Amino acid sequence: MLDQVQTPKGYIVALDAESGCQKTDVTLWVLQYIKDRGYTPLLYVHKSYLVDKFDLTIISNQFGLWMARYPDYNVTPVPN
Numbered sequence: 001m002l003d004q005v006q007t008p009k010g011y012i013v014a015l016d017a018e019s020g021c022q023k024t025d026v027t028l029w030v031l032q033y034i035k036d037r038g039y040t041p042l043l044y045v046h047k048s049y050l051v052d053k054f055d056l057t058i059i060s061n062q063f064g065l066w067m068a069r070y071p072d073y074n075v076t077p078v079p080n
Helices: 022-037 049-054 056-062
Strands: 014-019 041-048 064-066
Touching: 014 022, 014 049, 022 041, 022 056, 041 049, 049 064, 056 064
Parallel strands: 014 041, 041 064
Antiparallel strands: none
16 A cells, blocks of 8 residues: 555655454554654544554554544534
């Protein structure tokens, strides 16, 4: 996936976790892989999914989090 990234090294590359069978250790490996290649990794995930599927403390101690929180699937013109 990283050879498709067109942003310069040091910029943020967000790993989007939405469904499936993610595990904390595999996610940590991928985030470290992104970091080792010179990018700034963030885990992008809906808050409830993050809390249900991952060990939040372990991930947040090592990497940044970009937590989404949407009330529904409608487009909103302003943050909620």
